[in-house]
Amino acid sequence: MSPSHFSMVELIGIKRDGGILSDEALQWIITSYVDKSIPDYQMSALLMAIFLNGMADEELAALTQAMLHSGDVLDCSTIPGKKVDKHSTGGVGDKVSIPLAPMVAACGVVIPMMSGRGLGHTGGTRDKLESIHGMKTAFTPDRFMELLAANNVVLGGQSATLVPADRLIYALRDASGTVPSVPLISSSIMSKKLAEDLDGLVLDVKVGSGAFMKTVDDARLLAETMVGIGASHGTTVVAYLTNMEQPLGHEVGNASEIRESIEVLRGDGPADLVEITYLLGREMLVLGGIAQTHDEAQALLVDAVASGKAFETFRTIVSSQGGDVAMIDDPGLLPVADHTHVLRAPTDGWVRRCDALEIGIASVRLGGGRETKEAAIDPSVGITVHAKIGDSVRAGDALATFTYAENEKLEAALGAVETAWQIGTTPVKNQPILLDEIR
Amino acid sequence: MSPSHFSMVELIGIKRDGGILSDEALQWIITSYVDKSIPDYQMSALLMAIFLNGMADEELAALTQAMLHSGDVLDCSTIPGKKVDKHSTGGVGDKVSIPLAPMVAACGVVIPMMSGRGLGHTGGTRDKLESIHGMKTAFTPDRFMELLAANNVVLGGQSATLVPADRLIYALRDASGTVPSVPLISSSIMSKKLAEDLDGLVLDVKVGSGAFMKTVDDARLLAETMVGIGASHGTTVVAYLTNMEQPLGHEVGNASEIRESIEVLRGDGPADLVEITYLLGREMLVLGGIAQTHDEAQALLVDAVASGKAFETFRTIVSSQGGDVAMIDDPGLLPVADHTHVLRAPTDGWVRRCDALEIGIASVRLGGGRETKEAAIDPSVGITVHAKIGDSVRAGDALATFTYAENEKLEAALGAVETAWQIGTTPVKNQPILLDEIR
Numbered sequence: 091m092s093p094s095h096f097s098m099v100e101l102i103g104i105k106r107d108g109g110i111l112s113d114e115a116l117q118w119i120i121t122s123y124v125d126k127s128i129p130d131y132q133m134s135a136l137l138m139a140i141f142l143n144g145m146a147d148e149e150l151a152a153l154t155q156a157m158l159h160s161g162d163v164l165d166c167s168t169i170p171g172k173k174v175d176k177h178s179t180g181g182v183g184d185k186v187s188i189p190l191a192p193m194v195a196a197c198g199v200v201i202p203m204m205s206g207r208g209l210g211h212t213g214g215t216r217d218k219l220e221s222i223h224g225m226k227t228a229f230t231p232d233r234f235m236e237l238l239a240a241n242n243v244v245l246g247g248q249s250a251t252l253v254p255a256d257r258l259i260y261a262l263r264d265a266s267g268t269v270p271s272v273p274l275i276s277s278s279i280m281s282k283k284l285a286e287d288l289d290g291l292v293l294d295v296k297v298g299s300g301a302f303m304k305t306v307d308d309a310r311l312l313a314e315t316m317v318g319i320g321a322s323h324g325t326t327v328v329a330y331l332t333n334m335e336q337p338l339g340h341e342v343g344n345a346s347e348i349r350e351s352i353e354v355l356r357g358d359g360p361a362d363l364v365e366i367t368y369l370l371g372r373e374m375l376v377l378g379g380i381a382q383t384h385d386e387a388q389a390l391l392v393d394a395v396a397s398g399k400a401f402e403t404f405r406t407i408v409s410s411q412g413g414d415v416a417m418i419d420d421p422g423l424l425p426v427a428d429h430t431h432v433l434r435a436p437t438d439g440w441v442r443r444c445d446a447l448e449i450g451i452a453s454v455r456l457g458g459g460r461e462t463k464e465a466a467i468d469p470s471v472g473i474t475v476h477a478k479i480g481d482s483v484r485a486g487d488a489l490a491t492f493t494y495a496e497n498e499k500l501e502a503a504l505g506a507v508e509t510a511w512q513i514g515t516t517p518v519k520n521q522p523i524l525l526d527e528i529r
Numbered sequence: 530m531s532p533s534h535f536s537m538v539e540l541i542g543i544k545r546d547g548g549i550l551s552d553e554a555l556q557w558i559i560t561s562y563v564d565k566s567i568p569d570y571q572m573s574a575l576l577m578a579i580f581l582n583g584m585a586d587e588e589l590a591a592l593t594q595a596m597l598h599s600g601d602v603l604d605c606s607t608i609p610g611k612k613v614d615k616h617s618t619g620g621v622g623d624k625v626s627i628p629l630a631p632m633v634a635a636c637g638v639v640i641p642m643m644s645g646r647g648l649g650h651t652g653g654t655r656d657k658l659e660s661i662h663g664m665k666t667a668f669t670p671d672r673f674m675e676l677l678a679a680n681n682v683v684l685g686g687q688s689a690t691l692v693p694a695d696r697l698i699y700a701l702r703d704a705s706g707t708v709p710s711v712p713l714i715s716s717s718i719m720s721k722k723l724a725e726d727l728d729g730l731v732l733d734v735k736v737g738s739g740a741f742m743k744t745v746d747d748a749r750l751l752a753e754t755m756v757g758i759g760a761s762h763g764t765t766v767v768a769y770l771t772n773m774e775q776p777l778g779h780e781v782g783n784a785s786e787i788r789e790s791i792e793v794l795r796g797d798g799p800a801d802l803v804e805i806t807y808l809l810g811r812e813m814l815v816l817g818g819i820a821q822t823h824d825e826a827q828a829l830l831v832d833a834v835a836s837g838k839a840f841e842t843f844r845t846i847v848s849s850q851g852g853d854v855a856m857i858d859d860p861g862l863l864p865v866a867d868h869t870h871v872l873r874a875p876t877d878g879w880v881r882r883c884d885a886l887e888i889g890i891a892s893v894r895l896g897g898g899r900e901t902k903e904a905a906i907d908p909s910v911g912i913t914v915h916a917k918i919g920d921s922v923r924a925g926d927a928l929a930t931f932t933y934a935e936n937e938k939l940e941a942a943l944g945a946v947e948t949a950w951q952i953g954t955t956p957v958k959n960q961p962i963l964l965d966e967i968r
Contacts, residue, residue: 135577
């Protein structure tokens with residue numbers, strides 16, 4: 091079939107019957123859907139057929155290419171150095187991007203990072219950054235490139251003119267029951283990331299209660315699929331599968347996660363958060379051609395933090411993007427809600443369960459996340475997790491502190507965490523952070 | 530979930546993941562789709578999920594009930610006697626309803642028949658009837674009931690107010706690649722037939738090249754599904770699987786099929802057409818409580834034809850529905866196009882293939898069918914099939930006569946039948962008519 095002879099009903103039929111759509115057919119579908127000559131009811135039928143019948147590797151590569159080229163694409167060729175980004179599939183307390191980007195940029199890698207907002211029980215980097223007074227994350231592609239040329243790093247949001255196909259398809263998936271599909275998730279993520287004109291990409295694929303992927307097998311399939319899409323595009327992608335049974339670090343919120351990120355940039359911070367940040371950072375330095383080995387990369391990262399270069403880079407980012415640097419110089423100036431409530435251990439024992447999903451839902455109910463795309467968030471509320479899996483506690487010890495603004499919202503949040511913590515009578519191992527890596 | 534709490538995205542997710550939708554959920558979906566509170570793009574995603582994951586018997590029963598009650602339903606209770614209808618899944622040269630309805634009605638069964646128009650390569654009873662000058666097939670439910678009360682039989686079309694859900698869903702299936710699905714086909718057919726308030730239904734499920742179902746196994750599944758829906762509704766349904774490798778009878782067209790139908794009513798007609806007509810008629814008489822056995826039913830049918838009662842009933846139908854009875858008293862008055870072309874056997878031998886699909890397509894190209902729902906048809910054109918499977922022919926014998934109005938259309942039609950006939954060098958068995966029955 092030549093492009094002018096494509097019939098969407100026939101193409102739906104091919105996918106429905108387990109066939110393979112050609113590159114030209116997929117290109118035609120994306121172009122025609124973006125220009126509205128394919129109606130939503132045909133696209134949603136195709137999405138369901140893809141959901142249920144899957145896609146071959148070559149289809150996925152072609153779909154991602156077609157989506158990637160559905161709008162503007164960044165051209166980073168005028169900026170010297172390799173461009174590397176990191177993407178997380180989303181978790182609770184996952185503020186890794188915020189210390190990671192300045193640390194890695196301070197070592198010389200160019201980072202054109204475009205992040206999302208929180209949705210559902212997971213937080214979003216943009217929302218967290220915007221708890222710094224004045225901080226902007228929405229830029230035109232031209233302004234984004236100016237910032238990147240000036241600082242070698244931008245912590246921005248997805249531009250409206252990049253990958254419009256993904257925005258349209260994502261909204262339709264959300265409304266047509268076709269969200270949790272490996273080919274549709276991976277083409278959505280990879281089209282957006284590859285539109286950043288990257289040399290390398292590190293993926294943090296979260297696994298567990300608080301993650302989209304509940305099992306290592308599901309996460310591995312998603313990771314392998316995205317690594318494969320990267321390879322077909324000529325971009326090196328390395329994926330780490332990391333634990334999301336419990337929140338990452340201690341802080342779940344927005345301003346509070348900026349505070350914890352600053353701790354990491356200052357050479358402090360909770361062990362699990364630090365471990366993932368350096369893990370991903372080492373890979374980014376190798377992909378960025380700054381280090382030959384992970385050991386060499388580790389030394390560079392340690393030096394960037396110890397010397398203050400990493401924190402200085404974060405200051406530059408914040409000031410360039412309109413943020414109030416006083417708030418990061420003194421994190422005590424970041425917004426904090428007036429009231430706190432401490433949740434206490436009912437018995438002595440060892441923490442067996444500290445459920446990321448339930449704590450994430452509680453954070454949303456406090457006002458720290460959004461249940462619909464239009465909802466506003468309150469940057470000043472949050473949950474500080476004191477007791478994590480493997481910790482020993484005595485009855486009456488604090489499990490978590492809820493920082494809140496309204497009693498009703500506290501009550502709703504507490505309702506979400508009734509079974510979040512479980513305390514057993516025998517010692518429990520700490521949770522491993524790194525579960526697998528795919529390259 | 531209570532009806533007010535149904536979420537279409539969640540219901541799509543249930544079906545997508547292989548779950549079972551409740552009666553209440555299916556009722557809510559149909560009501561909400563008809564009142565347009567469920568958008569097409571959600572319905573098409575659900576239809577694709579049904580296509581690929583199927584439906585359990587109880588879901589299919591509930592879906593059919595919900596569709597059936599989406600608009601007006603006939604109430605035949607004021608008319609004495611059992612109401613029985615026949616439905617064919619569609620074929621080429623399938624004019625069985627036209628002699629069958631008057632024959633069975635002449636014996637005392639009430640027949641509220643609603644038929645469709647031709648689409649694709651298959652003909653439609655309504656189109657054929659309308660080749661009789663003045664003949665009407667579109668009635669309001671009130672007028673339909675008046676005619677039924679007066680004559681015990683109506684040869685009408687589907688009323689616009691009956692089963693609106695099917696009309697909407699069928700149009701969406703056509704545009705979303707979800708037509709060839711056993712649950713969707715069977716709920717579509719059965720919701721329309723059960724809305725006629727029937728005591729019994731005989732299904733003629735066509736199998737072979739010219740049919741929707743190409744294999745006996747596929748046809749049996751469809752037949753069993755529809756018999757099951759009937760049982761769950763309390764209506765006895767008997768399904769016959771009949772051969773549609775080659776056209777039924779000799780005539781493929783519209784006016785020409787009326788002529789061949791009149792031959793059957795006059796006690797003549799080709800053997801295969803007569804065999805199916807009596808086969809289905811016997812069952813309708815038993816379902817209608819007029820005969821106890823098929824033998825008894827056969828005797829009644831033979832008498833109805835021999836006595837002229839069957840033909841007289843057809844005359845009554847035609848005159849009551851506005852048709853010109855002179856045209857059926859003298860079928861030579863029915864429209865006939867001016868030109869004929871004879872397709873001849875190239876060699877001596879036995880006919881191995883006389884392909885219903887290709888001959889059906891040729892008839893459409895002559896102008897006797899419609900490729901889109903809006904197209905007009907020419908009742909005067911058609912194909913008379915002289916040589917059928919098993920017949921012996923000599924080189925130069927007529928295989929078929931094309932009655933046509935325009936040279937271009939003849940050329941197009943001949944292009945469709947280039948491989949329709951195959952003549953072999955060894956004898957070939959006649960095709961069996963009845964392949965299976967499901968009750």
